[in-house]
Amino acid sequence: MALVNDHLGSDGFLGVSALKLASSPFPLAEKETQTGVSINDNLRLTDQHIQDGLSCLKQLKQGAHHQHVSSEELERKRISRELHDGLGQLLTSMGLHIQRCLDGCDGQKSATQSQQRESLEAVSSMVKQAMSEVRSICSAIRPAILDDLGVIPAISWQCRQITKVCSDTQVVTDFDVDEESIPEDYKSVIYRIVQESLNNAIKYSKAKTITVSLLQAHDAIHLMVIDNGVGFDPSEIQGNLGMGLVGMRERAESVDGRIRIDTGIDQGVQIRASFPLQ
Template structure:
């Protein structure tokens, strides 16, 4: 019986190890699948944005060349100017996509540092005047920082890709019992009531992320007057998130 007992213990131990190995393998596969999905998304973005912009650039360049041959130098200025505009936009979008391939480690860096690095690496290099204003902002639970960062990322992407903004300010503050983040740009603006989720802008995604952490998003914009995206999360909700994710006794 003693020998049989040891054999059973050995079998249980081996099966436990096998189960753990299987779980680790499945976890690795899920991680690889997620990475592949994200890279495919970025590849599609690269094709749909930068590739198309560069293709348009070549068309305008070819048109300018033919006009130079057939009509002399008259009326070429508009084509050359358009080449410059498209080239600048392609460069902005390329830098943005490259940055997204190397997302910050929020858990290690924290929200404030991650946002500052984003503004320096993308907006700063794209010629957009960008600044981050922080009002005694404390470290938040990981899930809250993650969702706030993704909302900020979406709003900043819109300012860069759709709004043609020359400047953007990102505010982080705590007031009246709530955590607030606001992204304000001086771009072309739009009417949120007419276009509540304009293609590619991710407005619904921002609202969904805010709701996930018990917050809300307010979008203010008018054509020609820039855009403000404001996220508010009640301090009590943040404290509840911290309690849920904190160490268990």
């Protein structure tokens, strides 16, 4: 089973970079008469290796920053578009209907009573739509179920829903951690990673069984989502991770967590994340 790495990582952890600085050791002097010129040459060469390494580190850091900013900007644009296309249009229509009623009240236009009632009924309907839009957007930012029930019941509910809808797939849960032991800022991250992992498994894996595990061990919270599906060739996405995988990595990194994916053709997919407990 192979590890999925992006262009920032080579140690099996998504988004974690390992850079080996090449260096040339000083050649061993075969004679005590080795000149100072050769030593200076080696010093200059070593210094050049160090400078090259620092430059590479800087590029990696900039690349990671730009990718993170790009992902955040895409999320802002998505929310902005939903606000504009959803709430924006509803509020515009509501304003027109309200103005129609006001014009009728002021006698500026001959709006009949039935027309005013029609406008008020339309406004009432659109207010309900607007409330639904707001709930949907808020849920996309932070699911209300996390606050109402907690992350463990929320994951359990999500797994049950998938089992109901996808009769050919069984989702098994294994929890060995108390809700109170999971820091609040971890809960949304864990829930979203599970959500994305399950969505990917349902869409692509053709798995018969998906196991979701959450446990506490070695001063950390450990999350695992494992399926027995078709898997995929990790070499096909090296350096070109989809937004879903990038999003999972960035969510984990936002709370100093780490995430890795083990997969291969006909070997299923194993997503493992760990979050340190302070």
